[in-house]
Amino acid sequence: MLNILWLTFFAITVLICAWQAFVLGDLNSFNTVVQAWFNAARVSVDISIGLVGIMTLWLGLFRVADKSGLVTVVGRGLQPLFLRLMPEVPKGHPAFGAVTMNLSANVLGLDNAATPLGLQAMRELQKLNPEPERATKAQALFLVLNASSVTLVPVSVFLYRAQQGAADPANVFLPILLATSASTIVGLTAICLLHRIKLLDKVILAYGAAFAFVIASVIWLLTQLPADQLNPISSAIGNGVLVFVIAFFLLSGVAKKIPVYAEFIEGAKEGFQTAIGLIPYLLAMLVAIAGLRASGAMDLALNAISDFLALMGWANEFVPALTTALMKPLSGSGARAMMIETMQTYGVDSFPALVAAVIQGSSETTLYVVAVYYGVVGIKRDRGALACGLLADLAGVSVAIMAAYWFFPFAL
Numbered sequence: 001m002l003n004i005l006w007l008t009f010f011a012i013t014v015l016i017c018a019w020q021a022f023v024l025g026d027l028n029s030f031n032t033v034v035q036a037w038f039n040a041a042r043v044s045v046d047i048s049i050g051l052v053g054i055m056t057l058w059l060g061l062f063r064v065a066d067k068s069g070l071v072t073v074v075g076r077g078l079q080p081l082f083l084r085l086m087p088e089v090p091k092g093h094p095a096f097g098a099v100t101m102n103l104s105a106n107v108l109g110l111d112n113a114a115t116p117l118g119l120q121a122m123r124e125l126q127k128l129n130p131e132p133e134r135a136t137k138a139q140a141l142f143l144v145l146n147a148s149s150v151t152l153v154p155v156s157v158f159l160y161r162a163q164q165g166a167a168d169p170a171n172v173f174l175p176i177l178l179a180t181s182a183s184t185i186v187g188l189t190a191i192c193l194l195h196r197i198k199l200l201d202k203v204i205l206a207y208g209a210a211f212a213f214v215i216a217s218v219i220w221l222l223t224q225l226p227a228d229q230l231n232p233i234s235s236a237i238g239n240g241v242l243v244f245v246i247a248f249f250l251l252s253g254v255a256k257k258i259p260v261y262a263e264f265i266e267g268a269k270e271g272f273q274t275a276i277g278l279i280p281y282l283l284a285m286l287v288a289i290a291g292l293r294a295s296g297a298m299d300l301a302l303n304a305i306s307d308f309l310a311l312m313g314w315a316n317e318f319v320p321a322l323t324t325a326l327m328k329p330l331s332g333s334g335a336r337a338m339m340i341e342t343m344q345t346y347g348v349d350s351f352p353a354l355v356a357a358v359i360q361g362s363s364e365t366t367l368y369v370v371a372v373y374y375g376v377v378g379i380k381r382d383r384g385a386l387a388c389g390l391l392a393d394l395a396g397v398s399v400a401i402m403a404a405y406w407f408f409p410f411a412l
Contacts, residue, residue, distance in 0.1 A: 036294035058116030063267025148187035154361035179362030187392030281375025
């Protein structure tokens with residue numbers, strides 16, 4: 001799947017460039033794409049280098065937590081669920097703890113912690129992989145969960161809306177929560193059906209009911225807060241959780257009388273090697289995406305969608321926001337730029353800008369996640385994870401659009 005997708009990106013880029021050069025007479029199209037490729041190659045290295053500090057910090061802390069037995073303890077909370085979703089992972093395996101901590105960080109919106117913990121989880125799962133270049137079912141399921149994970153409080157979207165002068169920066173909260181929940185449900189269902197995992201299991205249903213209760217409780221609590229307090233309180237909670245998690249990791253090592261500093265250094269070394277090892281995988285994907293974007297393929301796709309909707313007589317007010325939707329699976333920074341561009345072009349409280357904000361908060365950079373998470377362990381065959389992740393993205397975007405029509409009719 002990854003091989004076909006990667007080659008398809010290049011094929012589309014070359015075909016469109018050839019059309020622009022030889023049919024439309026725009027000989028500069030080749031130069032534009034080549035420059036985009038070279039820039040993306042440089043950016044891929046910059047991103048990997050930028051990850052070094054975060055990776056060394058969190059994998060150093062993770063090693064302390066692992067050696068103290070904390071990872072195993074944390075993993076017990078969701079172990080009954082994961083034993084059903086990942087039956088090939090033995091009971092008590094460290095992967096359960098790493099997966100649990102990664103998903104918890106994603107739910108809380110703690111991106112700086114989520115990625116290193118997720119990469120460590122993938123490495124733990126790789127230890128059980130009999131075919132090193134092909135993902136196991138557990139790795140594929142974990143990647144889909146990671147890429148479609150619910151984020152309870154999308155603080156960054158609120159902040160961008162506030163910076164652009166939104167009247168109520170947090171009014172996209174409930175639509176985002178609906179869309180991101182739909183993404184998670186569809187992604188998990190798709191990968192379980194693909195791998196023939198029984199979803200109508202009493203343990204899975206019990207965890208699902210508990211999760212729904214937690215979501216409902218969080219919605220109720222957050223809706224009680226004044227809009228102007230939602231951002232600072234959410235930020236304070238997120239950073240507070242990080243402080244206490246780091247302190248808890250270190251204290252667990254002290255309590256078990258392990259050499260905390262020495263173990264941290266060993267884990268940090270692994271983090272450095274991991275970040276550097278990501279460069280080839282990131283470079284391959286980002287260069288392909290950059291060419292697709294520079295060739296104008298995305299603009300062509302948007303124009304085609306708008307024309308089709310107009311031909312069918314359907315609503316198309318949301319079409320300008322689809323630049324964010326098309327970019328989000330490819331690049332987080334690119335999607336953020338598209339969202340801000342939509343806000344500035346149409347107004348931060350316009351309907352397209354509201355749809356773009358909901359999409360930004362409810363979908364994930366699936367192709368980036370696949371490149372990074374599989375790249376760290378050298379997997380080249382994805383076992384359906386990419387298709388299910390993109391399906392989850394489609395579900396999130398679709399619900400984001402429908403939720404925007406429901407919540408923001410005044411902006412039409």
